[in-house]
Amino acid sequence: MPEANTPVLNHEDALAPLVVFDRLEVGPVRLEPKRLVAPYRLTVAGEAEQTELIYTYEEDVFDPRSPESRNLADMIAAQVALNYGLFCRDIVFNGLFDKTDRRFLREMAKNTAREIFVNKFLVPNPFLVGDAASLPAVKAETYLQARLIFPRGVRVEGLRPWKTDPNRHCILSSGGKDSLLGFGLLEDMGREVHPIFVNESGRHWFTALNAYRHFRDSIPNTARVWVNADRFFSWMLRRMPFIRKDFAGVRSDQYPIRLWTVAVFLFGALPLMQKRGMGRLIIGDEFDTSRRVTTRGIRHYDGLYDQSIWFDRALSAYFNGKGWAVNQFSMLRPLSELLIEKILVERYPHLQEHQMSCHATHKAGDRVKPCGKCEKCRRIVAMLTALEADPTRCGYTRAQIKTCLTALLDKGLYSQPTAEAAHLLHMLSQRGAITVPPAEARAVRPYPEVMRLRFDPMVSPIDGIPEDLRVDLYRICMEYAAGAVAPDRSGWQPVDPFSHPDLNRPRAFEPGQSAAVETMAADTPPATFFWGDLCWPDAMDRLGIVDTALLPVGAIEQHGPHLPLDTDAFDADYLARRVADGCSAPKPLVLPLIAYGVSYHHEAFKGTISINNDTLANLVYDVGISVAKNGIKKLVIINGHGGNAPSLNFAAQRINQDARIFVCVDTGETSDVDVDRLIETPNDVHAGEIETSTSLAIRPHLVRLDRLQMEVPAFTSRYLDFTSKRGVSWYAHTHKISASGVMGDPTKASAQKGEKMWAVMIANLVGFVDQLKTMTLKEIYQRKY
CATH class of the missing domain: 3.40.50.10310 (Creatininase)
Structure with missing residues (x-):
């Protein structure tokens, strides 16, 4: 018998409408030195359909005869399946998986099922139709309805560990401000950096295209991975009866269903990290992406788990459990996105001109241009305007800038009010870029901490990055920040990061010196x-x-x-x-x-x-x-x-x-x-x-x-x-x-x-x-x- 997990739900009937697939089967992977192809077979009411998930590399990264390569390829191929634990009766993973892999896949599938249920079905979602659009809030021990099955006879233990160097830094790259700033900071500090771009099939790749072309032509160690994950996600959506048939034409700043996305790209970069011996994996996430909130009585990560500090720790623990000696973290967690934009604009303008955050872009000649209408465009234009920077440098027209600023108060900056939004609107109001109606004036006020480094022991600890990066990084950031703060019971209080007792604490999972x-030994723990x-x-x-x-x-x-x-x-x-x-x-x-x-x-x-x-x-x-x-x-x-x-x-x-x-x-x-x-x-x-x-x-x-x-x-x-x-x-x-x-x-x-x-x-x-x-x-x- 295969190994499986049996979910226990408190209210099975309430979630039953979501179980629309009998079986999703992954693999076995076909492996080539530069390519992996993973069959995905979907069975509904006895009828089976099949598609393929493909990752392609520009250099040899796999040895098809090696169990280590096959194991890594199987884990890469498995990631997209974790989005469907709420909708399948069985998910079968064919391939080489050890105990660490199986535990990781189970835990992430469980977490993702809860995040998707809460953030895609209990909050307004323009892609839903039918009964699924009005599900009751169900409190369950687990929302994972699928059995995860690992057929016996294909397990592997005792794989060789990787040889990695913590002085080599992989930065998961895109056209966004976070990865651009992360690269700029590491290069500024004289570190060896490998920008790895993951090329999504479809228009989403356009957001990275301007930056990728610049890096490809100018920056050593740049690499690209091509994956058809976007096409696969669309293939699955077309088979979900509770998703609108015209979902591709709906303008929205959210994906219809999936929430386990970053790992799909992150795992795709791992073969290059293994080949090049990179010991650090840097993702670009800021202060407010690590959240624990409650929706209708259910505690969750606000749909941002794969951008949170808990994700960093879970992945670092998994990597080290595998013997891969890879440490994952974000250097930007103490920064707001407004402070990130400020440092990028003022210190690295040669990188900022390639910034693109819009997912509805279009090509104009040899450049990609933003739509100038979506929530992300409104935020970028608002931040650049508040910082007295020129949005035309990264592709916005004067007409788009005006449209974005006009729409700020009508459509908002974020999906919910935040200190960052209030402070940004305050800055725009102070500069005369917008006029705030009296009825909304109370919501537009300064939050000084937004422009400071925020060292919160839970979501942005001062020792959240390796010790050898801290002093150099914080010195650069402090040149542009209005100081640093840490929380106490009365609010944010000033701190000196360079005399903080945690400045020299070693980071977990980091070999270091x-x-x-x-x-x-001499430090008192928090x-x-x-x-x-x-x-x-x-x-x-x-x-x-x-x-x-x-x-x-x-x-x-x-x-x-x-x-x-x-x-x-x-x-x-x-x-x-x-x-x-x-x-x-x-x-x-x-x-x-x-x-x-x-x-x-x-x-x-x-x-x-x-x-x-x-x-x-x-x-x-x-x-x-x-x-x-x-x-x-x-x-x-x-x-x-x-x-x-x-x-x-x-x-x-x-x-x-x-x-x-x-x-x-x-x-x-x-x-x-x-x-x-x-x-x-x-x-x-x-x-x-x-x-x-x-x-x-x-x-x-x-x-x-x-x-x-x-x-x-x-x-x-x-x-x-x-x-x-x-x-x-x-x-x-x-x-x-x-x-x-x-x-x-x-x-x-x-x-x-x-x-x-x-x-x-x-x-x-x-x-x-x-x-x-x-x-x-x-x-x-x-x-x-």
Whole structure:
């Protein structure tokens, strides 16, 4: 039987009109060095139709014989299907998919189904007809109605990781202001940039055409990917009975149905990133694209999930879980779109002249021109006029400019009132570009924060980009911004980004430099997720929205002659903080470290401090029961010392028995298989290649390189090998095995290995905890799908 997910809906009858397809089958992909072709077969009432999704590259990017290429191609081909989980009974993915792929596809399909239901069916949509245009608001455990099926026999595990360089930056490019500014900033900072344009079939490509021609002729490393996704989406729309037959002729600033679109282009750029070894993927999203809102009682991402900071984190976690070492982020999250336009106009006018945001463009000679009528055109003209820039530079005629400004108050700037819209109208009014009627004057007022860098810890944190970019980027932006601000309970307050405590915090998923990672040790994590930093009223607020906590447990014990005694304690605490920092909002709470562990076996070496098994088990049990009384329903114990495992597992059982909450212990289980692939040493279990590498990555100044010595244990029976898959659990005093206290080979350690190990451990736990915190106890105990 295939693996599938079984959705559970509270009101199946209400959503039944949307299930119009019996089966959507993807693949298997036909692969060529420069091309992938994915058959899509759609079955309705026993009748099957087929079309093809095609991606074409200008250079060889695939090896058709390689399982890694086939796996990547299958994931690229799968993305468009995630838009149809609300409308199909089954979606079948034929191809090579590992556990990380399957988990990612399920979670994104679930999220997208909810976003489409709320943002395409519960709000006005000019493309809908029939009963679907007036559906009731349905509260459901999941809106994913399709079973996602991965036929057995075509799975793959253990794919080779990518070799990437964080100094190489891929920018997902178009004719929009965001990608143009992103490129300009990276080039300004002297970084290696690869602009990758994804050429949609149809007229949407026109928006990128002016910029692409300029980049193709002038900018090294520019590349283009052609995909017929637009034609595929139209093919699907023509088969949806609740979509107007004349949808192609309807003027609208929204797509009829789809909301999982950015990933269709983003995944298309990945083969070029793999070939060129690019370690950073930059998308262009500003401050207000990360939103959590409620519509008719349903919490969602306002249809902008694939432009949000949570999307960045989900994709970075997926990439790192695959071993691809790709870090996705936007450099523009602290900026409003008006501030983005200001910097682009004033610092990079040679790029701004190629700006095009209109999706109803037309060709005029060798240039593409905007329509001058749509919402996007009104916004661009309004911003350029407010900034005293000339809209004709990027293609608007004087007549179009006048039309756009006249229509501002009648048709509006945005689909709903925002601080950005009010401030922009205020600027236009101050400059005499528009006349605001008295009845609307109250809605037109200044919001000074719009022209400042806004460092919000949830949607635009100061450490939301890699540490090595921050100072240069913020210095450039501060030349054009009216300062920087951060929120408190009374509103936006001025801050100095260059003295901010988070300026040097390493970003999750980023290998970076050892020195940069080391600064994490002295930093206090944001009070929003570190339990010990909260005042009790703040704790009450946080516990109202967070039911997941991380408890780091370590040990104070010898780690050979070269590593500090607190290695296990420090590492457990460091890992817990980095995992929480990498999780999407609301972040799990991190409990204060329990530093002492069961270390009797190391007591022959001075400096070791040990507590007995009962003491540790009782302490952890008491903490678990207490946090459960505070409202925690999911407790993840992050164990930094293997000798603690029996006591922690016993404590976890008791907490589960008495408090009836979910408790688990991770002593490396989520990452050991990945970390083992990075080392050369067998039986490397204590102060060897692994622990010395991870210490070199974050605390190199505490590693005594002059004292490194190899002492790899060897045993008479293979069943006694500590790292053998057939090994038994057994216990011994360390000095009987090793005279130095080392069990492994620290001479083979390196900071580079340590950075990879941390990246893997953090990414795997972030993926697990992010999934866990969204699940109810019922969903944990019984499979969701």
